[in-house]
Amino acid sequence: MNGLDQVGSRYDVVVIGARAAGAATAMLLARRGLNVLAVDRGVYGSDTLSTHALMRAGVLQLARWGLLDRIQAAGTPPVTHTAFHYDDEVLDIPIKPRDGVPALFAPRRTVLDRVLVDAAVEAGATVRHRVQLADLVRDERDRVWGVRLRDEAGADRIVRCDRVIGADGMRSTVAALAGATITQPGRHAAASFYGYWSGLEADGYHWYWGHGAAAGTIPTNDGQVLVYVGASAERFASEMRGRVPEAYRALVDEVAPELAARLGTARLVGSLHGFAGQAGFLRRSWGRGWALVGDAAYFKDPITAHGISDALRDAEFLARAVVRGNEAAMREYEATRDALSHDLFEITDRIAAFDWSHDQLKELHHAFSDAMKGEIAALVALDEEESEPVQRIA
Numbered sequence: 001m002n003g004l005d006q007v008g009s010r011y012d013v014v015v016i017g018a019r020a021a022g023a024a025t026a027m028l029l030a031r032r033g034l035n036v037l038a039v040d041r042g043v044y045g046s047d048t049l050s051t052h053a054l055m056r057a058g059v060l061q062l063a064r065w066g067l068l069d070r071i072q073a074a075g076t077p078p079v080t081h082t083a084f085h086y087d088d089e090v091l092d093i094p095i096k097p098r099d100g101v102p103a104l105f106a107p108r109r110t111v112l113d114r115v116l117v118d119a120a121v122e123a124g125a126t127v128r129h130r131v132q133l134a135d136l137v138r139d140e141r142d143r144v145w146g147v148r149l150r151d152e153a154g155a156d157r158i159v160r161c162d163r164v165i166g167a168d169g170m171r172s173t174v175a176a177l178a179g180a181t182i183t184q185p186g187r188h189a190a191a192s193f194y195g196y197w198s199g200l201e202a203d204g205y206h207w208y209w210g211h212g213a214a215a216g217t218i219p220t221n222d223g224q225v226l227v228y229v230g231a232s233a234e235r236f237a238s239e240m241r242g243r244v245p246e247a248y249r250a251l252v253d254e255v256a257p258e259l260a261a262r263l264g265t266a267r268l269v270g271s272l273h274g275f276a277g278q279a280g281f282l283r284r285s286w287g288r289g290w291a292l293v294g295d296a297a298y299f300k301d302p303i304t305a306h307g308i309s310d311a312l313r314d315a316e317f318l319a320r321a322v323v324r325g326n327e328a329a330m331r332e333y334e335a336t337r338d339a340l341s342h343d344l345f346e347i348t349d350r351i352a353a354f355d356w357s358h359d360q361l362k363e364l365h366h367a368f369s370d371a372m373k374g375e376i377a378a379l380v381a382l383d384e385e386e387s388e389p390v391q392r393i394a
Contacts, residue, residue: 184345205219
């Protein structure tokens with residue numbers, strides 16, 4: 001359902017943004033018995049810029065939540081190995097079933113976001129699309145106690161809540177209105193461009209690394225393969241701006257000639273999509289009556305294709321903190337987010353600089369793999385914790 005029809009005047013939590021991070025958070029809160037409203041300015045099931053690739057932590061979350069079978073039923077192909085191409089050297093890594101993860105997957109966002117929204121609604125959350133945040137509403141002590149929402153027809157409504165959660169992306173309106181400061185800025189940014197190709201065989205994730213550029217293949221739904229290229233934002237600005245289709249082909253040929261040759265017999269479905277680059281950051285992720293999750297709280301360059309996995313990871317840590325309902329829980333949420341993200345963030349930022357040698361890059365990839373193991377351990381440990389009673393948010 002779209003717009004503000006049948007939206008109530010009060011909820012325990014209002015989530016701004018109903019894609020991966022927001023829909024997952026709304027679902028988890030609703031499953032714990034809270035009255036949740038989630039809104040999104042986009043259209044239900046619409047596409048968005050994305051790498052699509054889920055790493056083990058992201059797949060683990062979907063499996064733990066009982067949603068992985070829906071991703072598979074949508075025809076998302078399993079990824080059973082990933083290959084790193086460094087010039088003439090290829091490092092092929094099998095994806096072994098472990099911790100409830102049978103393989104990796106890269107669902108289109110038209111699949112993943114819809115699955116998460118549907119699960120949120122099934123859990124009891126109210127979800128409305130084509131609705132955006134107009135303002136946060138505060139009391140005399142500057143605590144957020146509600147939101148002013150606006151639908152596409154221009155209708156406004158003030159909705160009271162105990163907490164507002166911003167899951168509205170790296171240019172988060174909630175973060176801006178709440179004054180959420182950046183606690184750790186990134187230094188580098190990569191430009192990325194991708195398209196969907198049919199008639200192209202891809203038996204797993206393939207990551208190609210050249211000198212100052214990268215490319216990759218990610219199999220996704222409908223028999224299509226996402227083929228992306230990346231370079232530093234500076235290189236994009238000086239060499240590629242205004243000539244993206246030609247630059248895209250040239251970069252694939254530069255970094256992965258074998259892949260470029262295979263594209264000659266494949267077909268580009270639709271147009272190319274691009275991201276000119278944005279330095280990453282970690283933001284203060286909570287305050288009096290508000291919190292952030294997903295790219296709104298923590299954005300890192302898409303060059304390591306780990307953003308969705310982190311969003312699904314942090315949705316659960318935030319939901320558990322909100323259910324506990326006190327400042328100590330919110331501080332723990334941010335501390336956990338920072339501890340699990342620090343190495344992933346720093347390594348990604350280093351890779352996005354595109355100033356490494358291949359030996360240095362291999363070391364960075366090994367370190368990134370070690371950091372991902374820490375995420376898995378933290379998520380597996382959640383199943384060993386005792387369930388916590390639902391409390392009214394303080």
